[in-house]
Amino acid sequence: MNVKIKLSDCVRPLLLGALFLGTAAQAEVRPLNRVVAIVDNDVVMQSQLDGRLREVQQTITQRGAALPPDGVLDQQVLERLIIENIQLQIGERSGIRVTDEELNQAIGTIAQRNGMSSEQFRAALAKDGLSYTDARDQVRREMIISRVRQRRVAERIQVTDQEVQNFLASDLGKMQLTEEFRLANILIPVTEGASPEDIQAADRQARELYQQLQQGADFAQLAIARSASETALEGGEMGWRKAGQLPPPFDAMLSALSVGQVTEPMRTPGGFIMIKLLEKRGGGSQVRDEVNVRHILIKPSEIRSEGETKRLIDRLHQRIMAGEDFSELAKNFSEDPGSALNGGTLSWIDPNVLVPEFREVMNNTPAGELSKPFKSPFGWHVLEVMGRRATDSSEQYREQQAMTVLRNRKYDEELQAWLRQIRDEAYVEIKL
Known part of the structure; x- marks a missing residue:
């Protein structure tokens, strides 16, 4: 079993399809390591390039495809490393951190999806020449890049009701849904x-x-x-x-x-x-569970650290518990533009469209009760469950499917434009 491949296959869907970062070669001692690119305030090293090249060559060979010329592949891989490096620096400047608890949970999920215990997972990694420390570093970087993209790209995407209806009426929409x-x-x-x-x-x-x-x-x-x-x-x-x-x-x-x-x-x-x-x-009658929930979101930023963000959400939680109006606090403090003006309400929502961290807390919070502060890729939340119901929502389900298709399409387009933008704006000096 090739654990590198299985690890990558698990991490990609878990973290919104972002690029898997291979760093196994960084653990090797290379006597003549050198800088191959300067990227803003950081560098890309020859050892990183060599390691990634080996991984890419292995993947291409396993697919039965012919390898491109070395010079072409070198440039392609180096460009990928540069763009990843820029995103990691954006994450650093934005105060995006991955706690050890979050990292352990992600590693545990990957091991579980490979059908392994933690000990088996470590042994399989070692057999493939990748240390557990390197694997953790790969996943941490992957999670940071995913969160950077969520903040800078996904949150900017808007799909209008008219776009949804136009898609549902189109031949393509009918075919897909x-x-x-x-x-x-x-x-x-x-x-x-x-x-x-x-x-x-x-x-x-x-x-x-x-x-x-x-x-x-x-x-x-x-x-x-x-x-x-x-x-x-x-x-x-x-x-x-x-x-x-x-x-x-x-x-x-x-x-x-x-x-x-x-x-x-x-x-x-x-x-x-x-x-x-x-x-x-697909299609037909769709009976689904829905939750009426409202929340307050507070995000870390360049001017507010992770610790300050956590203290603010804790104070808001205490104020709600002391009797202050949830809706007013959401309007004044919440940084979720889609719900803040409505007092934080997400109305009746399908739990499956929510990120796992939010969905898990919501599912474990009884109706009429307030959750404790918790963290998701968006920031720190406190939520209140207003009610639960099962509903036959065939039409709404089709609209939600259309919304997802359109959002994914716009995300792909917006992501590529954003990656080109940050690459153009960065200082890059290639030494290769």
């Missing part, structure tokens, strides 16, 4: 130019098979034995399809079909087809 169906088919062919008698014979054959299926015959076995479809030997299995990918009238029929049911034989240009619905996902 409709139900998906796992299907199998049986085809009784009709050749081009077939006589009316041949067509009637194929129709009778298809209806005989349909009757057998209604009486409990195995669809896959009949497909293997009788179907002329190219998927016949797979039991007619077609895989996952969206309704919009199927010809009429199947696109309209599938939504009303229950899992396990088979359509009646339908005439198509190729013959008579029956389709079985094996499984479906």
